[in-house]
Amino acid sequence: MTGLSLFGILILDREPLALQHLPGLMQVWLQDAGGFAAVGLLAYLIYTLTNSSDTSESTKLRMPFSTFMLLMAVISLICYSAFLALFIAGIGREEVRMQSDVYGAEALAYVPPALSLKLQPLLLSAGGFFALLGLGQPFVRDLFKLRFRRIYAIAKLSVKEAIRNRLFVVFLIFMGIFLFPVKWFLPNNKPEDEIRLTLDVTAFASTLLLLVPAVIISAFRIPDDIKQQTIYTIVTKPVERFEIVLGRFLGFGTLITIALGLMTLIGWVYITFGTTFDPKAIEESQRARVPLRGKIDFKSKKDDYTGVNVGREFEYRKYIAGSPTTSERALWKFDSIPANLADSSRPDVPCEFTFDIFRLTKGEENRGVDINVRIVTWQCGQEPPPADVRDGVWRWSDPVKQAAYDDKRAEIDEKLRKKEVGGPNAPPSLAYAKPETEAWKLADQLAEEFGFFEVGSVEVYDYHPATISIPPGLFRNARNGTPPEGTPRVTVYVKCLSGGQMLGMAQGDLYLMEGEKSFSENYFKNSFGLFCRALILVGIAVTLSTYLSGVISLLATLFLYISAYFSDHLRDVAMGQSTGGGPFESLTRLLQAQQPTAQLDQTATKSTIDIFDRFYQWVFRRYENIVPNIDAFSWTNYLKEGFNINAEYLLVNAIILLGYLLPWALLSYYLIRNREVAA
């Protein structure tokens, strides 16, 4: 019932952003973008109000001021003041959600935001919302003046420029280099890893080839137009200045689409029809699993058991101790079961898993670790053994039902042994039944009747994926009726049987196979993430270039984008979680030759340093707010490990992209409006 597969080792140390996260994301967006908008609106209003007496008609047109803007600013200010009052009083505060709160690990990593109905976050969101309304009013009003023909003309100009300046030719030449077989450059790899490596190399090449030219042309085009004064002949036409920004953005977006489309198509042809690949690699790599993921939990007969930390630096996984008599279990809870899992026409439902083995003893040579997997539905409740019982066996909540199951199972096993059922090739017991056999049908019926299925022993290797088959009947049982509140429909219990071994598991390590989709489709979906990242880069670069010179825009964009690759570290610094404290505390430690982990005395100097560090953290948190979440757009791991990229994730990607670019668009609108394009 088990089989080894080489792929499927996807590290999901952060949950992909899905539609369910949208309310939380929206709230955070209102707080972040709205916070910046509030500062902008306040500064803008102060400027316009202090200069209103002697401004000309032209200035009034350029820097419009309305009662609506003032009203929104006042409401926003009231919200922020109320927030400040509550903050000082310590009322209605939302605690910062740590990774540990969600996944049980101690790391402070990215946690998808959740909608909070506490007063403080609500007030912050409201303040941001009204500030955005106020600052966005002239922007929205002017949107109606935009004409597609003009935007299209500028976009087309950008495309022509790139083509006629031979940027595309250079791009194609470089792209060709990366399409040579990977094994020419990295010859000492396993044949079955070839496609995975190729995908890695092409993803790296595509990122480099796409993002570098994209950021360069985006950062330099508008400043060059100003420098070469070609912009004179554009702004003296009836062109809204924001149309220039939008036209350039769309032009570069079109270029990116063409370039990425070309790269993806060539890459796809190469991967799909490449004759130089090892057949094993083709057979194993070109997949797009659709996993059904559950929520992980750790249980034992001890109430406060939450899994064991073995001291590994990467705290992604928690461990359970191995022993035939251990009551420690890792649980995966599945709250909903799709109908196709219960489909009687499908032979089985594969359950795949990849675990980490932490060996306390050397163990048996050339052998893995044995585990037991029990899959139960909500109709077959399980309880840990009583505290005084040391057999480690989890019991059914209903002993009568368990007895009935045991009797029926024994009866079937007996019939199988005597070959009364299951045909001439019947296995000696249900434990050996394989899908699409007579015996498997009996296992399916039993699972449907009792909502219970167990694989007594499966051998697993360190980071080596394994699969077991589950009868679909179990899922029909799970879908039958409504479970009590808080009870998952299906729970998978994993126990480590090998003594002296620890089994490490994380939420993404076990999943049910809902089905498989087309690899080709997955390949093209993967490109969407890169497309979004390129547009982010173009958006930032174009916005900055409306005010800064080309070189400065380029450097600022790259700085912002590259710092996104260090988002975890940024978050640590912003939240004051970095070892050794903030920059001022670290400097003090350096000067005093103190260890980063040593406790500092609470002196007046330390208190002063803390104040500076807290201010620095605040500044850093604001910086973190503008750093794009590029991890949310990275799907290459899904592709190369053979997992389907959900269309839902891509939809959320598109929404996040829009949400990220909107404040930049607003900024560019104000910057270019108020920029003198002539010297």
Add this chain to the structure above:
Amino acid sequence: MAEIVVETRSLTKIYRDFWGRKKKTALNALDLTIEKGEIFGLLGPNGSGKTTTIKLLLGLLFPSGGDAFVFGQPAAKVEKNEKIGYLPEESYLYRFLNAEETLDFYGRLFNIPSSVREKRAQELIDMVGLSKDKKRILREYSKGMRQRIGLAQALINDPDLVILDEPTSGLDPEGTRWMKDLILKLKKEGKTILMCSHRLEDVQDVCGRIAILHNGDLQELGAVEKLVEDQQRVQIQASGLQLTPALEQELRGVIEKHGGTVVDYGHPKSTLEDLFLRIIEESKARPGRRYLPPTEAASKG
């Protein structure tokens, strides 16, 4: 009263450094009006504020004080550009486009429908004499050709106000004459023209009124004819006469009798431009033959 097309009210432009400190007053409280159908010239040495005035009118620069109106609308209003055609000092066009693409691009910016755009572009290309070179990219054009296509882009929207910054810059005498003739033709079509130029003879040839600026201050404003008229001297021109000593003596006598003094006496001088153009025209009419002055040509029959 004629319709006012351009109006500036105490228009001031002060350039400041990063810290807001005053660097230079480029234009100081300029008040002027330009009426519909006139050719108005802005004159002045380098740095006098001519181009700054134009840039302020077009919204390329923002005023530090005062205001500017075009067709009664503030200079910052984009809609006013619908009726303006602008030819910058240098022809700042996209050099990777050809003439047709250039006009198509600017036509789109005016939201002109495709069929009208194509027709208008073709007419303008013919008008500026670039029909044979319309498929060549502008990078390959000479300065004069770029100035011609620049003018075509300025006229793509059939503007009511044409603003020309140094329109004859980089043009040969033939091109200069062509440009001046075109400016006069545009005036006949009822368009208003505002131009600035260093070449005073060009301004004098075409402009009805001028403003002379120096160091950002308006020094003189009025009709060219009035401004250049010398009330202290009288000029008499006659044809069909030979310059003989008897004629000279007689004329001096008459002038002195009326209390005047003869300052100059002789044949009037043609301009070098006229001479040059005559030679070129002749050369075109009779290729390979050397130019003969009219007197010699007449004597040779």
